[in-house]
Amino acid sequence: MSKTGNTIVLILITLLLSALVIGCSDNTVVNHELQNDISTSDSSSDLTNGQVEILRMSGGDSGYPTPWLRGRKGGGNRTINLIYDSLLEKDDKSIIPWLAKEYEILDGGKQYLFTLRDNVIWHDGTPFSAEDVKFTFDYTKDFPMVESPISSTDIENVEVIEPNQVLITVTEIGAPLLERIGKVRIVPKHIWENVDDPNEYEAENATVGTGPYMLADYNKSAGTYKYEAFSEFWGPTPGAKILIRFPVSDGVLALEAGEIDIVRHVPNDLLEKFEADPDYKVVVGPALSGSRLLFNLNGNSLLNEKSLRQAIAYAIDTYELIEKLGRGIGEPSNSGILPPAHNMYNPNVRQYDCDLIKCQELFSVLGYTEQDQSGFVINEKGERISLNLLIGEDSIRSAELVKEQLQRAGIELNIYSMDGSAQETQVREGEFELAIVGHAGLGDDPDYLRERFCVDEEMGRASAQMATIGYYNEYLFTLLSEQRMIMDFEERKNMLYEIQEILAEEVLEIPLYFGYDYTVYRPANYDEWIHEYDARNFTDAKLSYVLYSQWNEKQ
Amino acid sequence: MNSVNKSLLKIENLSVQYRHDSEVVQAVSNATFDLNRNEDLGIIGESGCGKSSLVMSILKLLKNATVNGKIIFKGEDILALSESDLNRIRWKDISIAFQNSVEVLNPVLTIEAQICESIKKHYNLSTNELKKKVRYLYEIVGLDNIWLDSYPHQLSGGMLQRILLAMALACNPKILILDEPTTSLDALSKNDLVEMLKKLKQRFGFTIILISHDLDIINALTTKLVVMYNGRIIESGITKEIIDNPCHTYTRGFLNSSPQLYKYKDLWGITSDLGLTLPEKGCSFYYRCPQRAEICLTSVPYLQEVLPNRLIACHKGGIETVLRAENVKKHYMLKNKTIVKALNGVDIILKSGEVVALVGESGSGKSTLAHILAGTIKGDEGKVYFFNKETKNNWATKMIGGMQIVFQDPISATNHRMTVVDVVKEPLDIIKYKDQDYRKERVIEVLTMVHMPVSESFLNRYCYSLSGGQRQRLAIAKALITKPRLLIADEITSMLDPSTQANFLREVKKIQNESGFTLLYITHDLHLARKISDRVYIMQSGKIIEGGPVFKIFDNPKYPYTQKLMKTLELNLSGV
Amino acid sequence: MVLNNISANIEKRLRKWSIQGKFSLFIIMLYIIVAVFAPYISIYPHDISSAPPLIPPGGKHFMGTDELGYDLWSQIAYGARISLLIGSLTSILSVIIGSIIGSLSGYLGGWIDKLIMRLVDIMISIPELPLIILLATFLGPSLINIVIVLVIFSWTRTARIVRAQVMVLKNMNYVTSARTYGASAGYLLRVHFLKELFPVLAINAVRLVSKAIIAEASLSFLGLGDPTSKSWGLILNHALGFSGIYHTDFWKWWVVFPWLAISLLVISLAFITRDIEKLCDPNL
């Protein structure tokens, strides 16, 4: 090879090697590197207090785990919950006291008094006090965290009554406020008070919290996390000495290969296989998400007719949707919008099981009596009921099925698919007739019904982004805004029952069906997985990572 | 035995076949020749006759071709050698200066690298010895060293040829093959090249194998010559002899049409074979050979010795002698009893297919000789042989394919009372050849040959209404109707004006070139003779004093008379 | 008379083709027949579920069904129309546009050449996804829009290759002499360049067919085409998107058959171009 030929080959090789060297040099970013060799230690649980050596799970890169630097993608709070505690927590039944060992609602919901646990210390040893709680709420006024369930305008002021007591007064009474205040992550005052820009603060002590785990390592290029148990944690002993999270190609394969201990979103077709195998345990949380059909009453005048919306509801066969899209697994649709697993679910609202005769009756009410040769109902002018359905790129299969079902009833549906974000923008700007969008977090406080169906005065439309447009019902709006104020659970529940009856009657939204999300894990390695009462995910719940059941009996 | 060690390279019935998908092309068929140390071999022939394939097969450079036969070099058959043994010979003993084109050099390597490559392969010299050697090579081919690290595409045609030569001489080979070295060179650089090659030959003593169709360089550099046609060797012998006296009709046609030799002669190539498929067996030159006969189709002619170290591949032993006259004498008795020796002892030979000019002052006996040869006058002494058979009571002129004569005076050549068709078909009528229709057809045929109208009205016109030029064309037509092998034209154009003469002569030459008969052209006009004839005989007072190829006689005549005659060519009558 | 000499010369040409070449021609014929007669040869409708979901091939559903119970064979038959249309249209158009622009830029040289080459650089470095979404919002769903968008992304490759080739051909004597007769650039392109470029363009065109068919799926999702059109790209995409497709043995028919349809088409096209290439350039 002549001189030049050699030089080119040389350049290529050096490029290759330099890429490698950079690659392997920076795999530790922060904190000390644990020297003990993890992979060989057996992961079977330590028989004494149930704490295992190591817990491995799959997870995406959610950024550097401080409340201000965490990523905005889904699952970002998972990385933070283990490090920072909040005043309250949730187990699989209800809200439970956490940093605040007791709480009192005073003045009909205007004030909340939290008495904090004593002998709680931060990871760096400084004792935890009410000052930290007050500091957190004041600090987030100027520097809001990436995610905060409560906005600083909702809070009037925060006072430290005793070294272990805090009184929070809210600007306006609201039932959901307790749970939201309870979710705020408390940060150490002695660190963050002298941090002028938390959005840039990446020092080592940025990840000091009171939580059961300390951050041992976060690798920016690979997006992997490693936590160590915090030995002097005030609460239930952390479930594992070491906990690591890293992205995997296929969860099921990784589980079967024993490289991770738990996997979510297990395909429904594999459930029998895992159920039959004693090494694995299949668990499922409540069916709290799926997709729903929205209407735009301004988009097509016909949709103003309640009977047409009801006819559509009758046409849609939720059981066929479950059988084909859910592979036979899922909860049927509920016209009252709240999922059956919700604690305020009204079981006896009017349901619209698939019934083509009722459809025909409703069509004739609207004047669509005959049928043309291809089976679509037509009015005397010979016009069909032809509606446009706008969907995002990943709900084409459900759209095709809905189209077929409506066709059986006699309605013609044209499907338009778009990039997800583009579709959401169109829906938000009301450029659609029908639309299929996802819905999640249905287990939360039922106030989301208000956001969806109550027209906000200044915005002139519902405050939720994805909602039916153009429906005006004064009585419903008053009910929705009042229920927010009622602090008493039973009283609020009755009002919501009535709201659900109206929603069922008016058919403002049609949930297609509620899907289950199956999780599989190896009980032999670790068996403390639980889900929060209002969510379906086991790996999100903080209590899954502590030996909660033992601790609970002792309380 | 000594001939063996003297013999450098011996090629024994070498044949080369190319395979293109299905059909097979025979490029060279059983070529045989040998080359001794002090001889330089020239190979000439039309492009596509297989000369390159022959030479390339010597070093087995041909792709998808099968080569069989033997190539003996230093006692070994090259074709049987293994690749590694062959590589020892390649470029070390035998090297090639390829045809001059930039494609022959690797575009991405410097010239120096490509020259050193071969030296490094065959000799292990140190780097500066190598550098010295390359500089020396550049010097001997007259190139400046600055061109050493340039790339092939940066060189001019002349320079490229010198580089190819330098490359070929890099390992001072025993045999240097030159493939068309002068194609793209101008006259000046061609001479430099020839001079250089001669000098180099003296210094290194290599033997040259030269492929070219440039006869100057063949003449200058080679001692032996091989002529190839359609993949076969049809003539081989000493270069000088072949050029002076080619024996194969193809070689003669090849030489005649080269402007280097016949500087003033009109350009006439060998007639093309009109794309007719070559005969399977039999001589492949059949369709273009002026003296083809049935025998030529019987089998493939192989090389036989016809003259001392001259081999010809022709069933008819090379070019036939059409007419031979020995010691022809003729005297006239004038009234006052003085005897005029018109001819005293003339010997003349006419070969088939050539144009011979008989030149001499008026009264030198040219016409008399013509008439004697044609049999219209009886000579006193001497014999005339037509195809080696003595001519008596003009049997030779009353046959098809015999001999005909056309006289000087067109008017007396045709009887003005006869119609055109009768005049022209008279010879056939006399010998009662076939039927009237055939004769009429032949008339039309020959008349079109001489560009005369063939309408019915013209055919029945009487000759007296025709002009001198037309009458002369009729005479020619009459002579051609019997497809003669020899046509004697006695001053046929002297009566014509230059323009008619030019057209007339051009037509005659064209017909001669196509049908291949021998033309004895008697004239006193040296310019014309130089223009159309291949060979010339000079007559002075009844004797042929000198004869031979036109370029020899006209360029360096031996006899004073001829030299005087030749001077008249330069004479410019306007006296400037 | 005219007919049989056309068929004779086709037959003569065909004799020289390799067996794979002939076999591929047969397959292409088959594809076209399937595409044209799709409604008649598919027993079940392609957009109405006619069987339980995901049943393996057997009996009437000899290619099995997908997750919604649509018969796979009828989907592939109907999909053939769209995929063949898009595949061929895109590759032909982008090869034509590419060669015209390429030869203009190669032939004219000077600043035009620079302009076009820099345009090509820009086009290549523009990321495809956002541009597709942008075009989708403006153009809206139709077959032609898909072809337009695909052509926008694929003409640059051909342009670059054609330009290089034309720059070499430009200095050939037969081109310079044609120019002396006043031959226009169009004439030169048509008579001299295209014949010379044909083998290179043919290979390029084949490669584009497969890319276009697969890309069509993602374009249909983003709103450029009809998402329920059941083109091969779409079927393959739904199959690959089904969660757990690899753990179960659904892929044995749901992924294999559409992928087989695409690669069989592309492989036979590749063999055809190889034979064309051989005819045009004997020493290959």
Place this chain on the structure above:
Amino acid sequence: MIIVNRFLEYLLTFIIIISLNFFLPRALPGDPLIQLTADTYDGVLKMTEEQRIYFRDYYNLNLPMHEQYFHYLRNLLRLDLGKSIIYNMPVAEIILKKLHWTSFLVLSSIFITTIFGSILGAISAYFRNRPLDRVIYTKMIVLSEIPAFILGLIFLFVFAARLKLFPLYGAYSYYHDHLNTFQHFKDIIHHAVLPVISLSMARIGSIYFLARNSVVSVMGKKYITTATAKGLTKQRIIVKHALRNAMLPVVTRVFLSIGALIGGTILVENVFAYPGLGMLMQEAVSTRDYPLIQGIFLIVTLLTLSANLIADLVYKKLDPRFS
């Protein structure tokens, strides 16, 4: 002089591309901060209206378009690519950390495709139309039609999952301490084998065909006959004369195909959860993360343009006829 105006040309193109990079994402329908909070999937971000305004100003999305453009250009000059909205990390950091994994994959697959593609091309050119050539040729046609990510999936399930010869995911075994860097090096190679092979298998076809045609045409050239006439050995002729000339078109094709290769790598990285740029591009576009989109496309443009530039320079260096 040529180099200078050549450089100016590339600079102008670069500026046009940068501006396109700025305006193209913003022309897409949808707004990054609103997008993130549309409660349409699990674990979605909860963000109050007040927060949305705070962060809109933080990312100065509230400024008029031209002001944002100047901000963007000014930061670009200071090599500050801004902060990603979804990753909440400086874009430069994200990209540089992940770029070297992607470039490692791309370069090694280029290395393999060029070497094996040319060797196979040369072999099948050398045995032209004989059985060996026909076998390789058909295999190559079939192979080059399978998209890289399908090959990746097949390898993942067969070699990684069932035969357990190769790891299932990642660029190296996470949190597994090695005795020395050599061990670590081996581990990286072990993880990279399947992605690189699936990428190379999909690309090798085009290089093979090009090399084959080019070697065949070069072997027919006259200077090869000259070389044989010089008595050089077969190998020397192939290496010194044939390959040198045959490699010219292959080298330029390799550099030109870098752009396309990056596209292919994205899908393969996704299949093997390889921490390269991978799905970053898709994610950035679907969540309208303007700074991240701009950053990634800037890097891709830099790579493509420099690849073109290198292709030109290398070709000029290799082929004297053009310099």
